[in-house]
Amino acid sequence: MGEKQADDILQIYPHAGAYLKKTLQQEAEEKIANNQRLLSEVDGKIQEYNTAVMEINSCL
Numbered sequence: 001m002g003e004k005q006a007d008d009i010l011q012i013y014p015h016a017g018a019y020l021k022k023t024l025q026q027e028a029e030e031k032i033a034n035n036q037r038l039l040s041e042v043d044g045k046i047q048e049y050n051t052a053v054m055e056i057n058s059c060l
Helices: 002-059
Strands: none
Touching: none
């Protein structure tokens, strides 16, 4: 009984590992895409801020 369970687990293990790798890779790609989107938003806000500061400085 124990040997059969061990054999079953060893047969499933490579499939589980491949699935985990695929899942982790997909999650990482989604996080990277989200971070790039957030970075783009921050860059836009920095540009707006810098423009506002330059305009204020030009009035002084």
